[in-house]
Amino acid sequence: MKSKITLKELAKLLNVSVSTVSKALNDSPEISPKTAERVKELAKLHNYKPNPVAVNLKKSKTGTVGVVIPNISNSFFARVLSGIEAEAQKYDLQVITYISNESYGREKQICDLLTAGFVDGVLIAVSEETQRKRDYDHLFNLVEYDIPVVMYDRINVSIPADKVGVDDEKSFFEATGYFKSKGLKKIGIASAIHHLGVGKSRIQGYESALSKTEKPFIAASSRPNVLKEKIQDLLIQDGVEALLCTDFESSLMAARIAYENDLKIPNDLKLMGYISKEVAEFLTPSLSYIEQHPRDLGSTALQLLQNRLDGRSTPGKFEEVIIETTIVHLESSEI
Amino acid sequence: MKSKITLKELAKLLNVSVSTVSKALNDSPEISPKTAERVKELAKLHNYKPNPVAVNLKKSKTGTVGVVIPNISNSFFARVLSGIEAEAQKYDLQVITYISNESYGREKQICDLLTAGFVDGVLIAVSEETQRKRDYDHLFNLVEYDIPVVMYDRINVSIPADKVGVDDEKSFFEATGYFKSKGLKKIGIASAIHHLGVGKSRIQGYESALSKTEKPFIAASSRPNVLKEKIQDLLIQDGVEALLCTDFESSLMAARIAYENDLKIPNDLKLMGYISKEVAEFLTPSLSYIEQHPRDLGSTALQLLQNRLDGRSTPGKFEEVIIETTIVHLESSEI
DNA sequence: CTGAAAGCGCTTACAG
DNA sequence: CTGAAAGCGCTTACAG
Numbered sequence: 001m002k003s004k005i006t007l008k009e010l011a012k013l014l015n016v017s018v019s020t021v022s023k024a025l026n027d028s029p030e031i032s033p034k035t036a037e038r039v040k041e042l043a044k045l046h047n048y049k050p051n052p053v054a055v056n057l058k059k060s061k062t063g064t065v066g067v068v069i070p071n072i073s074n075s076f077f078a079r080v081l082s083g084i085e086a087e088a089q090k091y092d093l094q095v096i097t098y099i100s101n102e103s104y105g106r107e108k109q110i111c112d113l114l115t116a117g118f119v120d121g122v123l124i125a126v127s128e129e130t131q132r133k134r135d136y137d138h139l140f141n142l143v144e145y146d147i148p149v150v151m152y153d154r155i156n157v158s159i160p161a162d163k164v165g166v167d168d169e170k171s172f173f174e175a176t177g178y179f180k181s182k183g184l185k186k187i188g189i190a191s192a193i194h195h196l197g198v199g200k201s202r203i204q205g206y207e208s209a210l211s212k213t214e215k216p217f218i219a220a221s222s223r224p225n226v227l228k229e230k231i232q233d234l235l236i237q238d239g240v241e242a243l244l245c246t247d248f249e250s251s252l253m254a255a256r257i258a259y260e261n262d263l264k265i266p267n268d269l270k271l272m273g274y275i276s277k278e279v280a281e282f283l284t285p286s287l288s289y290i291e292q293h294p295r296d297l298g299s300t301a302l303q304l305l306q307n308r309l310d311g312r313s314t315p316g317k318f319e320e321v322i323i324e325t326t327i328v329h330l331e332s333s334e335i
Numbered sequence: 336m337k338s339k340i341t342l343k344e345l346a347k348l349l350n351v352s353v354s355t356v357s358k359a360l361n362d363s364p365e366i367s368p369k370t371a372e373r374v375k376e377l378a379k380l381h382n383y384k385p386n387p388v389a390v391n392l393k394k395s396k397t398g399t400v401g402v403v404i405p406n407i408s409n410s411f412f413a414r415v416l417s418g419i420e421a422e423a424q425k426y427d428l429q430v431i432t433y434i435s436n437e438s439y440g441r442e443k444q445i446c447d448l449l450t451a452g453f454v455d456g457v458l459i460a461v462s463e464e465t466q467r468k469r470d471y472d473h474l475f476n477l478v479e480y481d482i483p484v485v486m487y488d489r490i491n492v493s494i495p496a497d498k499v500g501v502d503d504e505k506s507f508f509e510a511t512g513y514f515k516s517k518g519l520k521k522i523g524i525a526s527a528i529h530h531l532g533v534g535k536s537r538i539q540g541y542e543s544a545l546s547k548t549e550k551p552f553i554a555a556s557s558r559p560n561v562l563k564e565k566i567q568d569l570l571i572q573d574g575v576e577a578l579l580c581t582d583f584e585s586s587l588m589a590a591r592i593a594y595e596n597d598l599k600i601p602n603d604l605k606l607m608g609y610i611s612k613e614v615a616e617f618l619t620p621s622l623s624y625i626e627q628h629p630r631d632l633g634s635t636a637l638q639l640l641q642n643r644l645d646g647r648s649t650p651g652k653f654e655e656v657i658i659e660t661t662i663v664h665l666e667s668s669e670i
Numbered sequence: 671c672t673g674a675a676a677g678c679g680c681t682t683a684c685a686g
Numbered sequence: 687c688t689g690a691a692a693g694c695g696c697t698t699a700c701a702g
Binding site: 004053056057062081086095096099116252282 | 387388392407414451591
């Protein structure tokens with residue numbers, strides 16, 4: 001059990017002052033090469049590493065960023081976190097993770113905690129409940145405390161913060177256009193998240209790709225039973241030929257309904273899902289999906305925060321970055 | 336932008352010393368009730384919160400724990416993290432997340448970083464590569480630096496650390512026994528992770544449930560193409576009636592092979608997967624699975640660490656906790 | 671080039 | 687009951 005050596009102890013061993021040791025290790029030009037070498041050698045020998053807590057106190061920062069995640073079981077957010085972590089590494093920032101579980105109360109609690117100064121900045125995707133309540137005071141509060149905030153994914157909010165989102169509207173506009181270009185007439189959409197901002201945008205994109213004369217086929221409900229019936233109606237009664245899904249739940253529900261009603265995918269029905277690569281590729285048939293590049297979303301979010309922290313951003317002016325989605329065609333959309 | 340108020344500033348406003356303010360806020364019995372009240376009132380008014388970095392420096396701790404995760408896209412680990420975070424909250428510990436991406440090099444780098452004193456303790460599931468190399472020096476190093484380590488999930492290692500694992504062997508022993516009790520004769524197992532400790536244990540559990548006269552049917556390979564052929568042989572040539580899968584990949588691959596060969600699940604083939612609840616329930620047919628209770632795993636891991644940190648554990652004596660699994664029967668194992 | 675001093679924001683043993 | 691002092695482990699302006 002080698003307990004950590006401190007600057008003071010190194011100084012004593014070397015018979016120099018603490019200041020000299022500190023400067024030598026920080027490559028200060030004030031120190032003679034000879035001393036610098038002596039110091040560094042002993043430091044290396046003892047495997048000296050400055051105590052981060054002390055350094056941070058001195059520098060009036062924490063060296064950490066807080067990430068608020070609505071639901072970590074959602075592989076989209078898990079992958080965002082992975083992008084954040086990878087990028088944070090480049091700037092020697094530690095990533096503290098908080099999970100709101102889509103709860104407004106917990107999210108508020110987290111933000112209140114963060115005003116105490118646990119982190120230098122916050123990356124947040126607001127919870128579903130927060131979006132419904134439209135109560136963002138806890139975020140404004142962070143900003144008031146001079147803690148920079150970056151919103152990711154769920155960014156449809158007026159807050160003085162940088163934002164990174166996914167081009168939800170365009171992705172569905174294009175996916176719809178794709179099926180139209182292949183001559184399909186009846187194209188529908190299913191959504192379990194039509195009440196969320198991202199859900200609305202996706203449906204919006206779908207609708208705007210339809211011409212005035214084309215009838216929209218929309219099945220939307222946050223209640224599974226209701227959604228199931230609505231999708232069933234679309235597929236059986238309306239005879240929809242291609243179905244876009246805005247989320248994991250509706251994607252897999254559509255696949256099941258097709259199966260139960262003996263509709264073959266992709267022969268009888270083309271399906272475009274909104275699920276993660278990990279699952280999409282392994283399904284039978286594999287499910288075409290809209291790739292949102294969550295890792296890029298994460299790394300961009302951290303990048304925006306880092307720009308704030310090192311003062312490279314203009315105070316009071318905020319950026320909004322949109323990550324382009326990609327349509328990945330697997331078996332379920334073969335034509 | 337209200338910048339944070341400090342003890343010193345509060346003291347000046349109140350015309351008392353910094354020590355008095357500090358003691359008052361920490362409910363020291365040394366302080367008169369009258370003063371205490373005055374102090375607390377002003378503190379509340381200014382929304383004073385002690386600077387955590389300063390408090391931690393003073394107390395020679397960090398107030399954080401580090402969690403090393405091999406692969407966050409794996410929803411098992413995501414849910415472990417969620418359990419850790421929820422438990423950490425109870426003890427006012429912040430959770431710093433590090434992702435090793437199943438890489439030995441990155442894992443070592445993370446552990447080296449952590450010896451600098453970023454965290455009070457470490458929770459780790461070692462990477463696949465680390466397990467293959469069997470090189471755990473970086474973990475011993477943490478222990479040497481007096482940073483308590485708790486291993487979770489992948490715990491088949493001799494290290495002076497507390498451990499929490501899943502009862503992999505027993506779960507497969509029982510799942511195999513279940514099918515036997517239903518009169519099935521040909522029971523097989525598929526694995527893409529037979530080279531990992533957890534994979535070995537699961538296969539072991541399966542084998543030990545078979546009697547001497549029963550022939551084991553094992554399809555194992557980490558190469559998808561090879562695994563696919565092996566499973567195919569099991570299902571088609573050997574006519575296996577029930578298949579257990581040790582991991583996500585083999586679970587979904589088996590479902591696909593059954594589909595491609597027109598084997599109906601569960602009529603022609605019973606399937607037992609090892610995947611997360613989130614995915615299992617939504618598949619068609621829904622996939623019976625072995626629930627590992629990852630959130631419990633996470634909260635137990637943090638609990639063990641907390642016991643070390645507050646000195647409730649016996650130094651030099653380490654605990655090993657095994658979380659019991661549960662077999663969840665959905666459509667794919669209906670008999 | 672080196673070191674003493676001040677200070678980051680706290681806590682706590684000690685003196686009065 | 688209150689406050690001055692020391693100290694957690696650093697960094698850095700300043701003096702010499």
